Amino acid sequence: MLDTIGAPALEDLYAHLPESVRFAGSLNIPPGRSEYEIIDYFRARGSENIHARANFLGAGVYHHYRPVLVDTVVSRGEFLTSYTPYQAEISQGTLTAIFEFQTMICQLTGMDVANASMYDGSTAVPEAAMMAMRITGRSGIAVARTVHPEYREVLSTYTRHQGISVSEFEYDVQSGQVDLESLDQAMNENTAAVIIQSPNFFGMVENTKLIAEIVHARGALLVFVFSEAVSLGLLEPPRDADIVAGELQSFAIAPSYGGPFAGVLAAKEQYVRQIPGRLVGETKDTNGNRAFCLTLATREQHIRREKATSNICTNQALIALMATVFMAVYGKQGLRELAEQNLAKSHYLGGRLWRRFNGPYFNEFVAVTGPRSVEEINGRLQGLQIVGGLPLDRFYPELGNSVLLCCTEMSRRADMDAVAEAFGA
Amino acid sequence: MSSPGKVGYQLPPLDVPGVDPAGALGAERVRAEIENFPEVSEVDVIRHFTRLSTWNYAIDLGLYPLGSCTMKYNPRINEQAARVDGMAWIHPYQPDSLSQGAMQVISELERCLLEITGMDAVTLQPAAGAHGEFTGILMIHAALAAKGNPRKKILIPDSAHGTNPATAHMAGYSVQNIPSNARGMVDVEALACAVNEDVAGMMVTNPNTIGVFEENISKVAEILHAKGALLYMDGANMNALAGISRPGDFGVDVMHLNLHKTFSTPHGGGGPGSGPVAVKQHLEPYLPIPRLARVNDQWTWNYDRPQSVGRVRAFYGNFGVLVRALAYIMAHGGDGLPRATFDALLNANYIRKLLEPYYDMPYNEPSMHECVFSDARQAKLGIDTMTIAKRLIDYGFHPYTVAFPLIVKGALMIEPTETESKRELDLFADAMISIAKEIEETPDLVKTAPHTTRTARVDEVTAARKPIVRWKRP
Numbered sequence: 001m002l003d004t005i006g007a008p009a010l011e012d013l014y015a016h017l018p019e020s021v022r023f024a025g026s027l028n029i030p031p032g033r034s035e036y037e038i039i040d041y042f043r044a045r046g047s048e049n050i051h052a053r054a055n056f057l058g059a060g061v062y063h064h065y066r067p068v069l070v071d072t073v074v075s076r077g078e079f080l081t082s083y084t085p086y087q088a089e090i091s092q093g094t095l096t097a098i099f100e101f102q103t104m105i106c107q108l109t110g111m112d113v114a115n116a117s118m119y120d121g122s123t124a125v126p127e128a129a130m131m132a133m134r135i136t137g138r139s140g141i142a143v144a145r146t147v148h149p150e151y152r153e154v155l156s157t158y159t160r161h162q163g164i165s166v167s168e169f170e171y172d173v174q175s176g177q178v179d180l181e182s183l184d185q186a187m188n189e190n191t192a193a194v195i196i197q198s199p200n201f202f203g204m205v206e207n208t209k210l211i212a213e214i215v216h217a218r219g220a221l222l223v224f225v226f227s228e229a230v231s232l233g234l235l236e237p238p239r240d241a242d243i244v245a246g247e248l249q250s251f252a253i254a255p256s257y258g259g260p261f262a263g264v265l266a267a268k269e270q271y272v273r274q275i276p277g278r279l280v281g282e283t284k285d286t287n288g289n290r291a292f293c294l295t296l297a298t299r300e301q302h303i304r305r306e307k308a309t310s311n312i313c314t315n316q317a318l319i320a321l322m323a324t325v326f327m328a329v330y331g332k333q334g335l336r337e338l339a340e341q342n343l344a345k346s347h348y349l350g351g352r353l354w355r356r357f358n359g360p361y362f363n364e365f366v367a368v369t370g371p372r373s374v375e376e377i378n379g380r381l382q383g384l385q386i387v388g389g390l391p392l393d394r395f396y397p398e399l400g401n402s403v404l405l406c407c408t409e410m411s412r413r414a415d416m417d418a419v420a421e422a423f424g425a
Numbered sequence: 426m427s428s429p430g431k432v433g434y435q436l437p438p439l440d441v442p443g444v445d446p447a448g449a450l451g452a453e454r455v456r457a458e459i460e461n462f463p464e465v466s467e468v469d470v471i472r473h474f475t476r477l478s479t480w481n482y483a484i485d486l487g488l489y490p491l492g493s494c495t496m497k498y499n500p501r502i503n504e505q506a507a508r509v510d511g512m513a514w515i516h517p518y519q520p521d522s523l524s525q526g527a528m529q530v531i532s533e534l535e536r537c538l539l540e541i542t543g544m545d546a547v548t549l550q551p552a553a554g555a556h557g558e559f560t561g562i563l564m565i566h567a568a569l570a571a572k573g574n575p576r577k578k579i580l581i582p583d584s585a586h587g588t589n590p591a592t593a594h595m596a597g598y599s600v601q602n603i604p605s606n607a608r609g610m611v612d613v614e615a616l617a618c619a620v621n622e623d624v625a626g627m628m629v630t631n632p633n634t635i636g637v638f639e640e641n642i643s644k645v646a647e648i649l650h651a652k653g654a655l656l657y658m659d660g661a662n663m664n665a666l667a668g669i670s671r672p673g674d675f676g677v678d679v680m681h682l683n684l685h686k687t688f689s690t691p692h693g694g695g696g697p698g699s700g701p702v703a704v705k706q707h708l709e710p711y712l713p714i715p716r717l718a719r720v721n722d723q724w725t726w727n728y729d730r731p732q733s734v735g736r737v738r739a740f741y742g743n744f745g746v747l748v749r750a751l752a753y754i755m756a757h758g759g760d761g762l763p764r765a766t767f768d769a770l771l772n773a774n775y776i777r778k779l780l781e782p783y784y785d786m787p788y789n790e791p792s793m794h795e796c797v798f799s800d801a802r803q804a805k806l807g808i809d810t811m812t813i814a815k816r817l818i819d820y821g822f823h824p825y826t827v828a829f830p831l832i833v834k835g836a837l838m839i840e841p842t843e844t845e846s847k848r849e850l851d852l853f854a855d856a857m858i859s860i861a862k863e864i865e866e867t868p869d870l871v872k873t874a875p876h877t878t879r880t881a882r883v884d885e886v887t888a889a890r891k892p893i894v895r896w897k898r899p
Binding site for chain 1 (some may be wrong): 430431432433434436437439440441442443444446449450451453454455456458459460461462463464465467470471473474475477478479480481482483484485486489491494496498499502504505506507508509510511512513514515516517518519520523524525526527529530537540541543552553554555556558559563566586587588590591592593594595596597598599600638640642643668669670671674675685691692693694695696697698699713734735736737738739740741742743744745746748752754755756757758759760761762763767770771772774775778779791793814815818823824827829847875878879880881882883884885887888889892893894895896
């Protein structure tokens with residue numbers, strides 16, 4: 001090959017680089033290792049993390065069972081080792097799967113259109129906010145304090161230099177739901193969107209319909225956020241919202257220390273041209289057969305450059321495929337039953353502990369500690385190889401002695417009893 | 426295939442009392458059903474998705490020479506490593522003391538990436554390349570703002586990826602295009618004229634999108650720095666540099682890497698990616714929170730960083746992708762990484778040599794990891810780059826990147842990567858040469874391609890005119 005090229009040696013291939021930019025040294029990285037050594041390394045590192053028999057943390061990342069078919073499908077090289085389906089004729093597999101994903105997300109959320117996925121829930125939120133600004137021509141965002149604290153941090157980072165003002169509104173200290181009076185005060189004639197999450201960060205289910213009426217009366221859009229997708233198997237979908245931004249980690253995506261996950265961005269039909277990211281559309285091939293392709297690319301960075309709706313390029317296709325397979329495996333009945341199991345488990349444990357809020361909750365709730373401190377409770381549980389709940393004062397200084405606990409279909413009764421006992425209940 | 430009552434799932438019997446949803450949540454909050462959601466069996470599901478998979482082209486089937494995308498082989502050991510229980514089943518909020526192994530993995534990858542780039546500090550939080558760009562430009566903004574003036578403009582060469590201008594805009598900057606010179610590189614004189622007190626920085630892809638190393642990159646950095654502006658490097662093409670040249674040594678202040686390109690993590694039909702951002706020391710205070718820190722011989726996350734640009738994503742980044750990238754680096758080692766780079770250069774230059782007699786090469790500079798031709802000769806006969814791409818599908822290959830970069834009219838951007846054999850490259854070159862001949866002899870055969878695919882040429886115009894982006898029950 002070097003002869004064909006006309007280069008005497010491999011090094012000649014970059015001999016044209018100025019001397020000053022060539023790296024003369026050798027990389028201080030150990031020599032190449034075999035498969036066995038590599039897997040051994042990751043097993044050893046894995047054993048330095050806790051191998052818990054049960055985990056009661058939720059807060060945006062949930063322990064749900066992953067049906068075996070999910071990895072079976074996403075491990076197929078035809079899905080794993082392909083890229084963004086620019087060449088529709090040889091990418092109908094990915095394109096069809098994304099079209100099914102968009103369809104099921106619409107069915108689940110009550111929206112008309114959904115994109116091919118976002119990086120995750122936290123980045124879907126600011127993209128939804130920016131979308132609302134483009135639609136309304138207004139520049140204010142009001143966000144509930146019960147939206148995931150890290151989603152709000154990302155919102156703040158994204159909006160800082162775009163002339164967007166973000167204000168927060170409070171939760172009701174009794175119910176743990178949106179405080180409607182505070183919401184009303186947070187809005188003004190410049191409010192483009194109000195952002196709420198349900199179930200919210202405390203696990204409480206909001207009254208979305210009522211909030212939508214209040215928001216729409218002021219000419220603003222309602223952005224509905226979810227971090228626990230399983231809840232949509234049981235809860236009334238946010239049909240009254242204008243944009244839905246969510247996280248699909250619950251749909252067969254391993255917790256994996258926080259990623260990769262897949263985000264959702266869905267909206268009402270009339271906003272389709274303001275949606276960021278990839279969209280797959282139905283069309284026909286020259287033989288008149290049904291076919292799919294990427295569409296409305298004129299919204300995107302590779303065509304519109306600085307005038308694009310977003311800079312997003314790569315999204316989370318393979319992770320979205322996990323969620324797609326999950327939705328197909330569970331289906332209409334399964335997702336319902338799964339959600340009902342989550343509800344039953346959390347109410348079993350919730351019924352044994354002193355809950356801080358009295359609003360309706362799905363699979364998470366805030367428990368107040370009794371005689372024992374949060375550290376003592378979680379320390380006792382750790383001794384049983386159980387990871388306890390999240391101390392809430394980390395994000396809400398006013399909520400001392402409060403623990404956010406999550407129960408899923410994977411929470412065994414005996415482990416929930418152990419949690420109740422650790423609380424001294 | 427969906428029919429009422431059909432199921433494919435199993436759940437264990439409930440070991441606690443059932444709860445009436447309407448009672449617990451209020452009847453108005455409970456949905457009747459998920460309208461039109463699938464009702465299928467397990468066998469239905471596996472057959473459906475297996476069938477779909479056969480409608481895809483993939484690296485596992487052959488050469489996938491998408492320029493700028495670096496479609497190299499994705500080693501399966503990476504997948505195994507990410508699925509180790511102790512990697513896959515850890516919660517981001519479990520106490521640091523219970524996550525030391527994961528944090529060690531992050532630390533080790535940070536160290537390797539700094540070694541490869543020659544930079545001083547790195548964040549692994551961004552979820553993809555464009556997300557990394559955004560993080561980097563926010564840091565430039567923060568650093569300049571700390572000196573009293575964030576400035577107004579970002580300079581971007583006309584050969585840049587579309588993400589660059591879109592990113593600059595999202596970070597609140599206006600964009601000024603810098604024309605390339607006759608050799609396809611940044612025009613240093615035009616740059617010197619453009620840089621003033623309004624310029625915050627410049628985003629440069631190196632090697633650039635025509636696969637050419639910006640030989641004046643140190644000079645570019647000098648010009649920017651002299652006026653207080655910073656140099657951002659889009660590291661999409663780091664596959665051409667790993668082990669042979671380090672951005673930290675040629676004046677780059679901040680850059681991103683695409684772990685799904687250079688470091689072999691699978692593209693998955695369009696993600697997940699990962700876009701770490703590496704910086705020189707002077708930008709370190711502005712990195713996103715949290716930062717990994719070593720305190721009392723334990724890893725911990727440090728949130729107390731008042732100058733940080735904030736968070737760009739929840740948690741710590743696409744950890745599962747980080748595991749895969751580290752597995753790749755471990756498999757290659759310090760000696761194997763430059764060898765991979767050599768092979769990437771070798772393969773691209775070999776393809777170039779074989780195709781040069783048949784396709785127009787608009788910029789005759791030495792190629793690094795990819796080569797960019799134009800359809801100038803074929804266009805005279807009425808056949809453009811997209812049509813050639815469609816005909817290439819008939820020969821069993823995925824097309825190259827079509828019609829990018831924008832500075833080449835009718836571009837054919839070819840990146841074979843290092844993982845292709847001479848035999849595969851020869852077959853590809855033979856196919857391209859054969860198409861060049863067909864264009865002269867049997868142009869209609871080319872114009873109506875592809876002929877061998879399950880799906881014939883797709884009507885993208887109608888799709889965009891009347892968008893149907895979901896299925897509805899008729």
